[in-house]
Amino acid sequence: MTGWRERFEHRMMRTLGMPLRKLERGEGAWVWDDEGTRYLDFLAGIAVNSLGHAHPVFVEAVSRQAATLAHVSNYFATEPALELADRLARLTGAGEAGRVWFGNSGAEANEAAFKLARLNNSGGARSRVLALVDAFHGRTMGSLALTGKPAMREAFEPLPGGVHHIPSSIDALEAELDDGVAALIVEPIKGEAGVLDLPEGYLQAARELTHRHGALLIVDEIQTGAGRTGEWFAYQHAGILPDAITVAKGIGGGFPIGALVTFGHASELYSKGQHGSTFGGNPLATTVSNAVLGEIERAGLVENAARRGAELRERVLGLGSPLVAGVRGRGLLLGVALTEPAAAAVSASALDAGLIVNAANDATIRIAPPLNVGDAELDEFEARFSRALGAVAVATH
Ligand SMILES: *Cc1c(COP(=O)(O)O)cnc(C)c1O
Secondary structure, eight states, X not given: OOOHHHHHHHHSOTTSOOOSOOEEEEEBTEEEETTSOEEEESSHHHHTOTTOBSOHHHHHHHHHHHTTOOOOOTTSOOHHHHHHHHHHHHHHTOGGGOEEEEESSHHHHHHHHHHHHHHOOTTTTOOEEEXXXXXXXXSXXXXXXXXXXXXXXXXXXXXXXXXXXXXXXXHHHHHHOSTTEEEEEEOSEETTTTSEEOOTTHHHHHHHHHHHHTOEEEEEOTTTTTTXXXXXXXXXXXXXXXXXXXXXXXXXXXXXXXXEEEOGGGGGSOOTTSOOOSSTTOHHHHHHHHHHHXXXXXXXXHHHHHHHHHHHHHHHHHTOOTTEEEEEEETTEEEEEESSSOHHHHHHHHHHTTEEOEXXXXXXXXXXXXTTOOHHHHHHHHHHHHHHHHHHHHHHO
């Protein structure tokens, strides 16, 4: 039989590069490839596997609900969907006025948010949507229109119009926000751009200015949400309430689900028939998300993300590697800034050392382990990451 690389090359759509390994199973923060080699997974499927791999709570929820009621159409309500909507309204602080729409991915959540922005048009007077240069919001046509990365967009233009990408500064916000803006969408930490923090005070300024001009403030919490940054949602760090957030990735812990959560008057914008999804909010996905978020609450994993994130930062800086310039991000979404554009080499030698991380950009290593990591995993990480940095430092100097 031909090897998996040849099969991949032959059959899979050429949208991605060759995978690094073929993985077979996982347990906790560890995964095993088809040759039996074990890797410490400090990427967690890009901030998705909140509880790690094959967590008993996840396994139990999938199994139980699959054996009970996996899917119904939108003609019927189910308890798991109602419960998850209540849970998201509570955890986000959207409260009594909060409403939730369920989809199956981050891109779909952002499509729903983009359409929400179009509905905030004040009778046609608001034609512009602001997003940030470098921002990543997804790959469907609408979410791609919000994405501020020209290389991803160019082949697919024309994209839905009216989106303006502005620099991530408070000055740019002040210059661009006026009464013609329907919405501003931002990532609280720009994950795909390289785990880039927003400037100090940015979200507070964005809240104040969008409020003043009647624009919606939409926060893309797809990568930062579900406890990852040491708060349930990263905007909570700024002490503000947005008009809407989008979530996906970590809320399902590996099961596909996404959602748009609206706050206050933004909850009144959509009306009957204006949006929908066949799979969105089905009882299987919402049961799993309830179980994952329930376990994050029960086990204190938001606090653990804050604590372990601070420890991880200290450990990385404590390695004293000449390749490490600093650490960005918060909680367990960290970007190790390198002193040179060696992120591809570092992530490759990390893999050789049995550690999964990724190059979020040329000079940044992204670290996003499961939220339940402890001392043992941090020790393993430190040893392996140190080896990876050492190998690259020797090779380049
Ligand atoms: C991953 C991601 C998306 C897209 O989510 P998909 O599930 O891949 O469609 C959108 N926004 C942010 C911030 C993300 O990290």
